[in-house]
Amino acid sequence: MYQTPAIAGSPVLTVRKNVLTVRRNVLTHQRKRDILVDVAPGRPNTRRRQSGKLKGSEVRIDGVDKAFGEFPALIDVSLTVKKGEFFSLLGPSGCGKTTLLRIIAGFETPDVGSVLIDDVDILPIPPNRRHVNTVFQSYALFPHLSVFENIAFPLRLRGLGEKVVTQRVESYIELVRLHGQARKMPSQISGGQKQRVAIARALINEPDVLLLDEPLSALDAKLRQQLLIELDTIHDSVGVTFIYVTHDQQEALSVSDRVAVMNLGRVLQIGAPFEIYEQPADEFVANFIGDTNIQPAVVTSVEGELSRLDAEGLGPVVVTCDVPPEPGHTVRHTIRPEKIRISKKRPEGLAPNTNILQGLVDERIYSGFQSKFFVELPSGYVIKAFQQHARFLDDGPEIEWKDPVWVWWNANDGYVVTPRGGDE
Amino acid sequence: MSTKSGFPRFVYIFVTFFLIAPLIVLVVASFNASRSMQWERFSLEWYRRLFFQSRDLWRAVRNSVVIALSSATVATIIGSLAAIGIRWGRFRLKSYVQTVTLMPLLLPEIILGVSLLIFFASIGVPLGLGTIFIAHTCFNLPFVILIVLARLEEFDFSIIEAAYDLGARERDTLIRVIVPVSMPGILSAFLTAVTLSLEDFVITFFVAGPGSTTLPLYVYSAIRFGVSPVINALSVVMIAVTVALVLLARNMLKYIAK
């Protein structure tokens, strides 16, 4: 599955052979020259740094399809990751995130489509010559090498002198905060430390792009949080493009510049965390990101930005939409639980276009900073409303189980999404 | 192994007795001046004859050692590479290759011996050290493959992908990752191969030629004319060497594990 090893000799000659034999697309002369310069072994990045550009690279994926036998793992995936961006691929297990990452790393080849890094087609380049490094989900540390030698591995391959190696490795040990662990073997360190070694090892060659495949999934919640913050700091200090794969929406939302939400091999939405949270492209994204109330609804009338819907379980509701839906169509109406207010007393002086409903508290879950209320409406529909405990006893009288309550929200806080997403 | 109940203790004593007793008898006999089992007096006569008057025996020892080291080395190299290929390579007919390479393990030795003899005869290869070397390499291969495979099973393919990802070429990956990671398996495969080759009688019997007598063949032919106490002395020397090797190997493994 791999290229035959480059036989010692002129690197340029070897590379040229490579380009000619494995080329998939016709390259322009300019691009060919770029590849030749780009992959000259032993001098990663020198060209780029000398020209004073940003360290990270732009990754452009265009119309990529990948099937395993009959099974389509990726369907028409297109996305562009900007230079130096912290970009996340977010989606449930099995949606094709790892496959996409492996295509960028060079371990899989797409059936159709192209992958460009800084406008250079990288598909003809084997993984060991791409300026892309991966932090594997299973860490993939070399069990026979110490922490120091694991991190030094890429430098040793390039035959750098002992002094340079020691200096570089030590600075990366510093970066990932592994002081005092250098002499230990991988079997003697904790999961979090292993992950740090894997990150340092992947960064030491100063790749243009760092790929991280669920790097924190094997760690416990608290450590995950801490490492996530560190990862963000590392990203800031090295300035490399990060492509981060996760199925955990909290992780993706909290550190990413932009997120691509995937399901069943398709990219459903690409946007900044607040965009995918506040303006989900479809029902799948709305459901997958955060918690929400979502109902099928028929559009009854549209007046400018304001639409009136007949929502299943809620009855008539008003909602504002940038792009108004077609009257008569069935859409999905959704409202985030934290945007719903709840009170035992009927609120006074409500703003116009407020939806207000009455119901019984079916269940209450106290979770410290907030309470989650499940309110059963007369239709039998249970709506979720989360009340933040912003100030002690400032929320009015305590709401208990079986209390009759009012729930209300503004039309601006609800939104309309298209049914499903990805799962045709 | 201390236990209060009688039966396990009985089994323990029984097994130990039949394992150790013959060795003790052997050691005692090797220091007996008499040829018979009757104790006469302490003597180093048989050791003197072993070391100074047994040229044929030492030639056989030399043949055995040469064959064992060379066939074990070649079998270890080919077998380890085969195991790596079977574990991590992707090629057509992989499962058939695996089955075929492991088949000699299941065949009775005598069939392997006969078939090798017929094979060498039919292609006109003269029997001798060369044919013994080939035969031993051949029957050692499946053992090496099995032992190395067992070691490789413990490792994730992702360490190999990680090596490529970090810029290693295929050769770097083999030398810097795959071989060191499998080294404990490769070493124990080599030791096993040496042992199997040293002690093989049946297959060697079929493919040996004039002047290529190995130690087991020599002992067998010597014993047909009655047990020579020289053989006892040789056995004691071999036991001593084996024990020393085992202790050495154990300490070495402990050192590697650290």
Ligand SMILES: Nc1ncnc2c1ncn2[C@@H]1O[C@H](COP(=O)(O)OP(=O)(O)O)[C@@H](O)[C@H]1O
């Ligand atoms: N080498 C492979 N052979 C066959 N199917 C595969 C292979 N790799 C992945 N798949 C399938 O492709 C789908 C996507 O896998 P993957 O990219 O690993 O998902 P994710 O990383 O999002 O969990 C899964 O259904 C998986 O079973």
Ligand SMILES: [Mg+2]
């Ligand atoms: Mg995955």
